[in-house]
Amino acid sequence: MARTMKAAIPDRSADAEVDVSMTVNGEAVSRSVSVRMLLSDFLRHELGLTGTHVGCEHGVCGCCTVLLNGRAGRSCLTLAVQANGYDIRTIESVAAADGTLHPVQQAFKECHGLQCGYCTPGMVMNIVARFEEPGKLDLSDEGIRDLLSGNLCRCTGYLNIIAAVRRAAELLGRA
Amino acid sequence: MKPSIFGYQAPTSIDEAISILAGDPDAVVLAGGQTLLPAMNFRAANPSTLVDIQHVADLRGIEVGADVIVVKAMTRHREFELDAEVARVNPLVAEVMQHVAHVPIRNRGTVVGSLCHADPSAEMPLLLVLLGGSVIAQGPSGQREIAAEDFFQSFLTTARERDEIITEARFPVLSKGAGWAFDEVTRRHGDYAIVGVGCVLSLDDGGRASRVQLAACGIADTPVRLNEAENTLTGTVLGASDLDAAVAASAAAVTQPDETHVSQTYRRRALGTLIRRMVTTAAQRATQMETA
Numbered sequence: 120m121a122r123t124m125k126a127a128i129p130d131r132s133a134d135a136e137v138d139v140s141m142t143v144n145g146e147a148v149s150r151s152v153s154v155r156m157l158l159s160d161f162l163r164h165e166l167g168l169t170g171t172h173v174g175c176e177h178g179v180c181g182c183c184t185v186l187l188n189g190r191a192g193r194s195c196l197t198l199a200v201q202a203n204g205y206d207i208r209t210i211e212s213v214a215a216a217d218g219t220l221h222p223v224q225q226a227f228k229e230c231h232g233l234q235c236g237y238c239t240p241g242m243v244m245n246i247v248a249r250f251e252e253p254g255k256l257d258l259s260d261e262g263i264r265d266l267l268s269g270n271l272c273r274c275t276g277y278l279n280i281i282a283a284v285r286r287a288a289e290l291l292g293r294a
Numbered sequence: 295m296k297p298s299i300f301g302y303q304a305p306t307s308i309d310e311a312i313s314i315l316a317g318d319p320d321a322v323v324l325a326g327g328q329t330l331l332p333a334m335n336f337r338a339a340n341p342s343t344l345v346d347i348q349h350v351a352d353l354r355g356i357e358v359g360a361d362v363i364v365v366k367a368m369t370r371h372r373e374f375e376l377d378a379e380v381a382r383v384n385p386l387v388a389e390v391m392q393h394v395a396h397v398p399i400r401n402r403g404t405v406v407g408s409l410c411h412a413d414p415s416a417e418m419p420l421l422l423v424l425l426g427g428s429v430i431a432q433g434p435s436g437q438r439e440i441a442a443e444d445f446f447q448s449f450l451t452t453a454r455e456r457d458e459i460i461t462e463a464r465f466p467v468l469s470k471g472a473g474w475a476f477d478e479v480t481r482r483h484g485d486y487a488i489v490g491v492g493c494v495l496s497l498d499d500g501g502r503a504s505r506v507q508l509a510a511c512g513i514a515d516t517p518v519r520l521n522e523a524e525n526t527l528t529g530t531v532l533g534a535s536d537l538d539a540a541v542a543a544s545a546a547a548v549t550q551p552d553e554t555h556v557s558q559t560y561r562r563r564a565l566g567t568l569i570r571r572m573v574t575t576a577a578q579r580a581t582q583m584e585t586a
Contacts, residue, residue, distance in 0.1 A: 268396050
């Protein structure tokens with residue numbers, strides 16, 4: 120005879136759920152998700168937008184960078200519920216519907232700004248956000264390195280990415 | 295690397311937020327989340343409930359007054375960095391902000407959140423201590439103002455009570471003609487400082503320092519106001535021997551013990567180098583302000 124009773128299996132998870140609604144790449148979405156679901160997982164697992172990559176999950180690598188109300192931010196350091204009511208843009212929204220690359224993507228292609236491509240979505244979103252800000256861009260080596268400092272790349276050695284930022288500025292008439 | 299289970303509340307008023315905190319000792323305020331969420335992803339932090347204050351309208355914005363800049367609890371680093379009025383009355387803010395993590399982190403992280411986290415290597419606590427600022431804490435029994443030097447008590451520890459919200463931070467403006475400077479030593483751009491030093495000073499008509507404010511981060515379990523070095527420099531022309539004396543006077547302020555990558559001796563030398571550079575830069579700027 121067992122000395123203690125086994126705990127009954129709960130009939131539902133203790134993980135609280137919450138309704139979230141936001142606009143993702145121009146489309147209104149609503150889901151009921153765990154309050155502890157990260158925005159990165161919401162995009163990837165709930166919406167199937169796997170272009171947003173997940174590297175470190177503590178804000179260091181920058182792979183998961185998306186635009187939150189037009190500003191670059193870490194989707195791994197944002198809960199899905201925090202983004203309730205936000206306008207979110209991911210890498211899937213950057214190229215045109217017919218597949219024509221965005222000038223930043225075109226510049227990465229021309230300058231060999233990627234090898235394995237894992238960091239590229241975060242890089243592109245971060246750069247696109249800066250290019251959408253008004254005012255003069257700092258296209259010095261130091262200025263571009265500062266722009267890229269929150270995104271890690273383990274393949275390229277960064278020089279081709281720096282070149283790609285300059286090329287993108289040319290393509291966008293911002294050089 | 296996912297957070298453990300927690301509850302979530304999104305109050306729309308300060309009173310509502312305080313009552314949630316008062317009713318649950320393990321509830322934690324969530325502002326920008328740029329420190330709290332990594333800690334939760336690592337499961338170093340396990341709050342019972344997150345009190346998300348982003349929907350409290352009274353906690354947003356920056357107010358620039360005659361003497362002080364009021365930064366409300368939900369103000370992001372990037373807003374403080376780019377505010378033209380802030381830059382006009384206190385150009386030190388933008389200079390310090392260049393060293394706070396990276397733009398995507400500054401877009402989300404909040405100034406007051408960084409103060410409440412109270413990392414002794416972080417820039418925002420140093421800025422508040424350097425300027426002699428304060429915070430407003432609001433709890434069930436009302437509001438109180440806490441001076442920066444009383445707020446930062448120890449490593450990641452502040453004078454805030456568990457049921458209080460820091461509703462705003464108050465950063466003094468620079469006095470007319472004052473020079474300023476901030477720089478830090480880090481292994482990588484955007485890291486927490488190994489040592490950081492900020493300086494604000496004013497010169498009299500004879501080129502002597504009439505007022506000197508110096509503070510450092512990364513050298514002790516809180517940001518430190520370098521009072522001895524300030525006293526040593528006040529009334530001098532800030533020459534090489536005056537700087538030597540100030541550096542010698544601040545050596546004892548370094549109490550952070552040896553760590554794997556950084557010895558106490560290294561920190562002390564970095565502190566001395568930064569004091570010399572920051573005082574010199576601030577003095578040059580004060581001179582430029584006079585002649586401008």
